[in-house]
Amino acid sequence: MKFAHLADCHIGGWREEELKKLGIESFRYAINKCIEKNVGFVLIAGDLFNTSLPDITIIKETSKILSELKKKNIDCYIIPGSHDFSPSGKTMLDVLENSGLVKNVFKFKNNKLKFTEDKTNTKITGILGLRSGLEKEYFQNLEKEHLEKEQGFKIFMFHTLLEEYKPKDMESVEGESIKNFPKNFKYYAGGHVHYVLEKEFEGGKIVYPGPLFPNNFKELEELKFGRFCIVDDNLNVKREEIKLKTTECYFINAENKTPEKVEQEVLDTIKDYQDRIILIRVEGTLKSGKPSEINFRRIHEKLKDAYCILRNTNKLFSKELTEIEVDSASTEEIEKKVIEDSKKEFKELGNKELVSRLMNALDLEKDEGEKNSDFETRIISSGLDVLKI
Ligand SMILES: [Mn+2]
Missing domain, CATH: 3.60.21.10 (Metallo-dependent phosphatases)
Structure with missing residues (x-):
């Protein structure tokens, strides 16, 4: 048996x-x-x-x-x-x-x-x-x-x-x-x-x-x-x-590099991607610019024959954002401090109050049985309400 x-x-x-x-x-x-x-x-x-x-x-x-x-x-x-x-x-x-x-x-x-x-x-x-x-x-x-x-x-x-x-x-x-x-x-x-x-x-x-x-x-x-x-x-x-698909893992060290350099390094490193799952983990503190300036859309276009591309940038930082020290205890206080210290990052958004209102508007929980797409729509419209768009 x-x-x-x-x-x-x-x-x-x-x-x-x-x-x-x-x-x-x-x-x-x-x-x-x-x-x-x-x-x-x-x-x-x-x-x-x-x-x-x-x-x-x-x-x-x-x-x-x-x-x-x-x-x-x-x-x-x-x-x-x-x-x-x-x-x-x-x-x-x-x-x-x-x-x-x-x-x-x-x-x-x-x-x-x-x-x-x-x-x-x-x-x-x-x-x-x-x-x-x-x-x-x-x-x-x-x-x-x-x-x-x-x-x-x-x-x-x-x-x-x-x-x-x-x-x-x-x-x-x-x-x-x-x-x-x-x-x-x-x-x-x-x-x-x-x-x-x-x-x-x-x-x-x-x-x-x-x-x-x-x-x-x-x-x-x-x-x-x-x-x-x-x-x-x-x-x-x-x-x-x-083993339905081959998985390839790539690690890119972004320490003290520009977003453009990191992007190029990703493209130069990844060779075998045809029909494979490609994992790209990028870590480090950029010399200048922000993680969002690494053009992953371009990377996706170049590697379009991959089965699927996933990236992990949880440990990728920009210099401006890494050095906020927080010693307060409550979540609200920490949020307040982070907002205060990063206000130049989101100057496009206008003022601090708007940022905290937006954070509250986006802090929603998914309802039981609610479909992902409905939940997403609810979050987006809640955010748009605050921004009056
Ligand atoms: Mn499980």
């Missing part, structure tokens, strides 16, 4: 259409592979979708792909992840479950978890993931004895950061200790932490497969492509790599 373990598919993520498409294509690839390899069942350890109420086309495609599994009589078991819930607790996964495409194995009542048994006699259960690690409460109250005593090949699914195995960039985040997990399971199918891990635990294995497709710039940089696992009943974990 073999089974597949996927996690963090984040279908519908990415703003760029090309990458959104790769997200869903990675899911299609993985499910086809599961069918081809004749797995007994499929596990998805949280974050199937990127948002609780994904776009209708995303739901349509996803359910079509899942129905291929169903046709082959391969069951798909899920737990909801931190991205799968709206603030009021709604999730699209309920729709998929009601239509018989997936089975949610998080069945928790009176501090007890129930097992779901697959036709391969595998017994599966698990605890969902919530935002900010709020699933902690379930782990604390969980009665483990009956879970540990249950006989047979058992799988525990979770969507939680493990205190004992934190990746470097999550060291300050509080996780859940593996000590609070029920023991005597053969396989612990993890999700949530977008990295690859495999550890022995009490005669079983704890595995994070990594995201099915990288979900942001940094993940694309580090992981390059998505992946999942196929596991056999001897707990041999085979990593399946989903």
